[in-house]
Amino acid sequence: MKKIRYSTLAFLGLALVFASCNDAGKSSNGALSSSAAEKVYVAPGEQDEYYAFLSGGYSGNLTVYGLPSGRMFKEIPVFSQFPTSGYGYSEETKPMLNTSFGFIPWDDLHHPDISQTNGELDGRWVFVNGNNTPRIARVSLSTFETEEIIEVPNSAGNHSSSFITENTEYVVAGTRFSVPVPQRDMPINEYKGNFKGALSFISVAPEDGRMNLEFQVLMPGFNYDLSHPGRGKSHGWFFFSTYNTEEANSLLEVMASQNDKDFIAAVNWQKIEEYVKNGGGTKMPANYAHNVYDEESHTGISTMKKEVITVDPTMVPGSIYFLPTPKSPHGCDVNPTGEYIIGSGKLSADITVHSFDKMLAAIEGEKFDGEAYGIPVLNFEEVLAGTVKSGGLGPLHTEFDGKGNAYTTFFISSEVVKWNVGTWEVVDRKPTYYSVGHLMIPGGNSRKPFGKYVVAMNKITKDRYLPTGPEMEHSAQIYDISGEKMELLYDFPTHGEPHYAAGCPAELLKPNSKKIYRLDENKHKYATLGPNDARVEREGNEVHIYMSTIRSHFTPDNIEGVKVGDKVYFHITNQEQDFDVPHGFSIIGQNTSEILVMPGQTKTSVWEPKRVGVWPFYCTDFCSALHQEMQGYVRVSPTNSNIELSWSVGE
Amino acid sequence: MKKASILMILGPLFLLGLYFLPLWNIMLGAPQYPEPLGMNIHINGIRGVSEFDIQNIDGLNHYIGMRTLPKDEDMWEFSAFPIIVGGMVALGVFIGLLGFFKKLNYKWFWGWFILMSVLGALGMYDFNAWMVDYGTNLDPNAIMKLTNLDGTPISYKPPLLGHVKMLNFDVTSMPASGAWFMFVGMTLIFIAGYLGWKNSKSAPFLDTAE
Numbered sequence: 001m002k003k004i005r006y007s008t009l010a011f012l013g014l015a016l017v018f019a020s021c022n023d024a025g026k027s028s029n030g031a032l033s034s035s036a037a038e039k040v041y042v043a044p045g046e047q048d049e050y051y052a053f054l055s056g057g058y059s060g061n062l063t064v065y066g067l068p069s070g071r072m073f074k075e076i077p078v079f080s081q082f083p084t085s086g087y088g089y090s091e092e093t094k095p096m097l098n099t100s101f102g103f104i105p106w107d108d109l110h111h112p113d114i115s116q117t118n119g120e121l122d123g124r125w126v127f128v129n130g131n132n133t134p135r136i137a138r139v140s141l142s143t144f145e146t147e148e149i150i151e152v153p154n155s156a157g158n159h160s161s162s163f164i165t166e167n168t169e170y171v172v173a174g175t176r177f178s179v180p181v182p183q184r185d186m187p188i189n190e191y192k193g194n195f196k197g198a199l200s201f202i203s204v205a206p207e208d209g210r211m212n213l214e215f216q217v218l219m220p221g222f223n224y225d226l227s228h229p230g231r232g233k234s235h236g237w238f239f240f241s242t243y244n245t246e247e248a249n250s251l252l253e254v255m256a257s258q259n260d261k262d263f264i265a266a267v268n269w270q271k272i273e274e275y276v277k278n279g280g281g282t283k284m285p286a287n288y289a290h291n292v293y294d295e296e297s298h299t300g301i302s303t304m305k306k307e308v309i310t311v312d313p314t315m316v317p318g319s320i321y322f323l324p325t326p327k328s329p330h331g332c333d334v335n336p337t338g339e340y341i342i343g344s345g346k347l348s349a350d351i352t353v354h355s356f357d358k359m360l361a362a363i364e365g366e367k368f369d370g371e372a373y374g375i376p377v378l379n380f381e382e383v384l385a386g387t388v389k390s391g392g393l394g395p396l397h398t399e400f401d402g403k404g405n406a407y408t409t410f411f412i413s414s415e416v417v418k419w420n421v422g423t424w425e426v427v428d429r430k431p432t433y434y435s436v437g438h439l440m441i442p443g444g445n446s447r448k449p450f451g452k453y454v455v456a457m458n459k460i461t462k463d464r465y466l467p468t469g470p471e472m473e474h475s476a477q478i479y480d481i482s483g484e485k486m487e488l489l490y491d492f493p494t495h496g497e498p499h500y501a502a503g504c505p506a507e508l509l510k511p512n513s514k515k516i517y518r519l520d521e522n523k524h525k526y527a528t529l530g531p532n533d534a535r536v537e538r539e540g541n542e543v544h545i546y547m548s549t550i551r552s553h554f555t556p557d558n559i560e561g562v563k564v565g566d567k568v569y570f571h572i573t574n575q576e577q578d579f580d581v582p583h584g585f586s587i588i589g590q591n592t593s594e595i596l597v598m599p600g601q602t603k604t605s606v607w608e609p610k611r612v613g614v615w616p617f618y619c620t621d622f623c624s625a626l627h628q629e630m631q632g633y634v635r636v637s638p639t640n641s642n643i644e645l646s647w648s649v650g651e
Numbered sequence: 652m653k654k655a656s657i658l659m660i661l662g663p664l665f666l667l668g669l670y671f672l673p674l675w676n677i678m679l680g681a682p683q684y685p686e687p688l689g690m691n692i693h694i695n696g697i698r699g700v701s702e703f704d705i706q707n708i709d710g711l712n713h714y715i716g717m718r719t720l721p722k723d724e725d726m727w728e729f730s731a732f733p734i735i736v737g738g739m740v741a742l743g744v745f746i747g748l749l750g751f752f753k754k755l756n757y758k759w760f761w762g763w764f765i766l767m768s769v770l771g772a773l774g775m776y777d778f779n780a781w782m783v784d785y786g787t788n789l790d791p792n793a794i795m796k797l798t799n800l801d802g803t804p805i806s807y808k809p810p811l812l813g814h815v816k817m818l819n820f821d822v823t824s825m826p827a828s829g830a831w832f833m834f835v836g837m838t839l840i841f842i843a844g845y846l847g848w849k850n851s852k853s854a855p856f857l858d859t860a861e
Binding site for chain 1: 686
């Protein structure tokens with residue numbers, strides 16, 4: 001039992017006072033700031049050293065940044081409609097946002113994780129999770145586009161996700177909100193003992209990255225907050241932090257803060273995998289969407305899956321243990337060697353570090369302190385490697401520099417604390433502006449971190465930039481961590497709300513980044529593979545326009561014979577095979593967004609003309625010197641007219 | 652004369668490089684093309700330096716009303732040149748072999764060299780004439796009709812050799828690897844002729860006895 005409430009609030013107030021004193025005492029001098037400027041300055045025409053993929057949070061998208069400059073290069077639409085490219089509006093990408101609840105135009109995108117081989121970043125894909133309507137997405141790192149989204153059934157608040165095992169065997173998704181499994185009509189206050197927390201293991205095919213939900217472990221109804229894979233010697237295990245082991249169903253801020261210790265669940269997924277391979281588990285009816293975008297057909301297809309294998313953990317003895325961890329742990333991070341599991345009790349001043357070796361020994365020696373729902377609880381002292389007496393308050397997340405140091409964010413005291421892995425001593429601390437959530441060192445959650453910079457992603461911006469009214473972008477800070485002491489280099493705004501990020505050396509991705517899609521590989525059903533192929537076809541009240549674009553005209557650009565009540569599909573194929581020459585398309589009165597069509601790509605935009613007239617369309621991307629001339633007309637006649645379908649260009 | 656003949660046999664073989672290496676190269680760089688577009692002129696046709704360069708050069712050229720670059724079958728040169736080069740290689744090697752077996756003297760080496768030089772000059776003339784035609788014979792309905800200060804239409808003829816600034820493009824035209832192979836071969840043959848000549852002067856009566 002712990003007594004926080006008002007005494008904690010008082011403590012918070014005190015901590016804030018101290019933090020701001022710190023801040024004032026360490027204002028930088030001129031010489032220092034000029035060397036900081038040199039470190040983040042990437043001269044015109046030069047390129048950054050690292051890619052950083054920042055979660056967009058409630059924007060539903062993933063943003064791509066360069067480090068150390070903090071420049072944003074791209075916003076990759078994943079879970080949200082994105083009029084900039086037409087993602088989620090074009091006929092090809094609408095299926096990507098399909099779920100068992102129908103089309104959902106938005107989600108809350110959380111934790112990016114780059115694919116790994118042997119525990120090192122391999123730069124093939126980045127995985128992200130949708131928190132609200134549980135989904136996992138895979139983004140290609142050659143096209144920087146969303147290629148696949150799989151819905152996660154029996155889950156809610158898909159938060160301890162989308163972390164991958166060290167050979168990208170699985171991308172793992174845990175539920176933050178436990179729910180009835182299967183969903184049913186029942187009183188909310190019967191939560192305790194009845195709700196379940198599903199931990200989902202989604203396999204990733206090594207050749208093409210295709211995901212498949214292999215099994216779900218149905219855990220006690222706690223909140224599974226964050227997770228990370230074991231690596232090196234702890235490969236084969238996965239660690240999930242939990243809170244609300246009280247199993248409260250209301251006013252969680254108080255009710256779920258009563259137990260002094262919650263758990264980190266250590267899951268031996270290899271053991272469960274074997275159990276399932278040998279026919280274990282229960283096949284449960286389910287209904288979830290699996291959406292795959294094919295690069296050659298430029299088309300997404302959504303299929304509904306109807307079954308999932310669930311595993312009752314008590315049926316696989318030795319597969320799961322609980323490691324008691326103080327103060328509602330949030331972050332659950334594993335160091336590069338795989339020996340230490342760091343639990344950040346978010347209501348605590350201290351960071352708890354568990355030892356993997358000690359955990360194995362405790363299991364061997366049966367050092368249990370009882371059990372929870374049939375799952376053994378290991379003795380806290382037996383698994384504890386050390387405690388970092390941080391002097392801060394509210395630890396959240398930890399990353400590693402590969403040189404034996406860890407860096408933990410403290411939300412409440414608004415700082416990053418550097419500490420030694422092994423001695424548990426604090427080495428350095430620097431304030432953040434303000435209230436840092438996640439932090440990221442490129443490769444910082446792999447066997448091989450690139451410990452040159454750390455990026456702190458803050459939740460509160462206040463006065464860091466020119467004010468923009470009540471709503472502001474969040475703020476990030478980049479620190480040089482190459483020396484003993486961290487050095488604050490730069491502030492930059494981030495888009496949406498970053499919940500974690502993943503970074504890697506630029507050279508890992510740069511050579512594989514696609515410049516164009518090859519027209520001769522375009523297998524879109526409605527592709528126009530040359531202007532001579534351009535045509536218009538009618539099927540009942542559907543009109544299919546096979547249209548090609550090249551600087552600076554559409555073929556065809558005059559179309560007649562369309563009638564009010566028709567559904568007109570503009571299938572646009574960009575004939576360009578030149579880097580960075582997209583063409584756009586939109587037509588007046590269209591109840592959707594424009595589309596941007598990349599070289600060699602085909603995209604489809606729908607228009608349902610409602611009024612008789614001659615209606616112009618145009619290219620929305622300033623493609624060339626004659627961009628303004630890139631336009632055309634569609635003549636729309638009354639429903640009962642008998643104007644023949646005809647089309648032309650240059651006549 | 653033996654040495655000279657061996658050079659005379661080897662020299663023409665360097666021309667075989669023209670079957671797989673480009674003879675000439677024209678690069679077009681511009682602010683928007685930090686990686687310049689380029690075309691390689693081979694004896695049997697024009698190829699892009701990068702896969703889609705020809706298509707992209709044609710795409711740009713349509714603004715100024717230039718015809719699309721010729722396909723292999725569009726120009727007689729691209730079927731004639733491989734035959735001419737092949738013939739010259741065979742002839743050169745044949746002359747060299749006869750020289751080696753002392754059936755003819757060094758003057759034949761000069762003869763081959765002069766013939767090849769004349770053919771080369773004619774080839775360059777033809778190439779230049781083609782570029783003049785392409786660069787000046789433009790579609791009267793071109794999108795962009797640009798004129799010099801004196802009102803005459805701008806010529807878009809690339810230089811035969813060297814660099815010229817053409818609107819936003821830097822155009823550079825240089826012999827390519829195939830040509831350099833050819834120059835090496837020609838030099839060898841020149842040396843063969845020289846050695847043969849020196850040989851005949853210093854020991855005119857020993858020539859056949861060497």
